[in-house]
Each structure stands twice: as C-alpha cells, then as structure tokens.
Amino acid sequence: xxxxxxxxxxxxxxxxxxxxxxxxxxxxxxxxxxxxxxxxxxxxxxxxxxxxxxxxxxxxxxxxxxxxxxxxxxxxxxxxxxxxxxxxxxxxxxxxxxxxxxxxxxxxxxxxxxxxxxxxxxxxxxxxxxxxxxxxxxxxxxxxxxxxxxxxxxxxxxxxxxxxxxxxxxxxxxxxxxxxxxxxxxxxxxxxxxxxxxxxxxxxxxxxxx
Numbered sequence: 001x002x003x004x005x006x007x008x009x010x011x012x013x014x015x016x017x018x019x020x021x022x023x024x025x026x027x028x029x030x031x032x033x034x035x036x037x038x039x040x041x042x043x044x045x046x047x048x049x050x051x052x053x054x055x056x057x058x059x060x061x062x063x064x065x066x067x068x069x070x071x072x073x074x075x076x077x078x079x080x081x082x083x084x085x086x087x088x089x090x091x092x093x094x095x096x097x098x099x100x101x102x103x104x105x106x107x108x109x110x111x112x113x114x115x116x117x118x119x120x121x122x123x124x125x126x127x128x129x130x131x132x133x134x135x136x137x138x139x140x141x142x143x144x145x146x147x148x149x150x151x152x153x154x155x156x157x158x159x160x161x162x163x164x165x166x167x168x169x170x171x172x173x174x175x176x177x178x179x180x181x182x183x184x185x186x187x188x189x190x191x192x193x194x195x196x197x198x199x200x201x202x203x204x205x206x207x208x209x210x
Contacts, residue, residue: 011117
C-alpha cells in the first residue's frame with residue numbers, strides 16, 4: 001500500500017476509563033476526551049473511515065463485563081456513533097486479535113491507522129505493534145490517549161512516566177506520534193506525519209546520555 005488513506009480508530013473509550021482502577025491519570029482524561037472528539041469531527045469532515053472499538057470481558061468480570069456500566073461506551077462517543085462507523089468488539093489488547101479489523105481496513109483501502117483512546121500502555125501499544133507485520137502504518141495522537149499509574153513486583157511508575165516513555169518508544173519504530181492539532185494539519189494537507197526509526201532514535205539516545 002503506497003497511497004495514503006487514513007482510518008480513525010477510537011479504541012476503548014468506555015466508562016471503565018473514567019472511574020475505578022483503570023481511571024486514566026495522564027494526560028487529563030477530560031482533555032484527552034476533548035481531543036478525541038476533535039479528531040472525530042475532522043475525520044467526519046474529511047470523510048475518513050471510522051471504527052469504534054469496545055473491549056468486552058465475560059459477565060461477572062471485575063472490569064469490562066459485558067453489559068455493565070463500565071463496559072458501555074462513554075456517553076460522548078455513544079452520542080456521536082452512527083451506522084457508518086465500524087463497530088468492533090474485542091477481548092484482547094490488540095484490535096487485530098480475534099476480530100475482522102484487518103479485513104475492514106483492507107476493504108476500505110486503508111494504509112494508515114490513526115489511534116485515539118485508551119490505554120497507551122495496553123491496547124494502543126498492542127495494536128501498533130500488531131500492525132507492523134501486516135503492512136499498516138500507525139499514527140497515535142499523544143493528547144488523545146492516556147495511561148494509568150502502574151506498580152507491581154518490578155517497581156512503580158507514574159502514569160506520566162508510562163505515557164511519555166511509550167510515546168518515545170512508539171515513535172522509534174511502531175507509530176508516528178503527534179498532537180491532535182498537528183495530525184489535523186497533516187490530514188487537511190494529505191501528508192504523512194514524521195516518524196523516527198530505531199537506528200536514528202538509538203543514535204540520538206546515545207548522544208543525549210553521554
């Protein structure tokens with residue numbers, strides 16, 4: 001695929017991320033939601049294919065239980081959803097896993113997947129990595145996504161540390177990372193977002209920490 005054709009993919013913008021253990025901590029979730037809505041506005045204005053993704057766990061699960069309030073799409077997204085949007089229900093981190101997402105992208109001649117939504121540290125990351133061997137380019141909007149604080153046997157990291165580190169990692173190989181405003185300019189001009197690569201990022205990293 002050589003021709004640039006984007007699809008906006010709204011990943012798991014569900015109530016679960018606005019309260020409880022998965023409450024997005026960084027960036028501010030109200031700001032990221034506002035940027036997601038801006039991305040939707042532009043995608044609809046430009047006639048981009050749109051997919052809305054909903055994570056689902058079995059009934060009785062502690063999070064994302066099918067039919068629960070936390071499983072439901074955030075009201076802002078639910079109110080904007082139309083029949084023209086592709087609706088994907090998934091049970092793994094990657095949107096590609098166990099769904100017809102790849103087939104939908106190919107049917108719509110999509111070359112570049114623009115990810116917004118949650119979380120940077122799970123489903124966004126997994127989807128970006130899964131796209132690479134399939135030949136799709138990925139964009140991630142840095143201010144239209146978000147992360148949570150994490151702590152386990154290996155230590156603890158703040159949501160800001162998680163989010164910012166993953167943006168650097170993704171930009172080094174798996175995605176072109178940009179703010180929503182910069183993505184909007186690229187969409188309107190029909191151009192690609194700039195992306196680094198692993199060699200350039202490694203060399204810059206060596207220079208930065210010498």
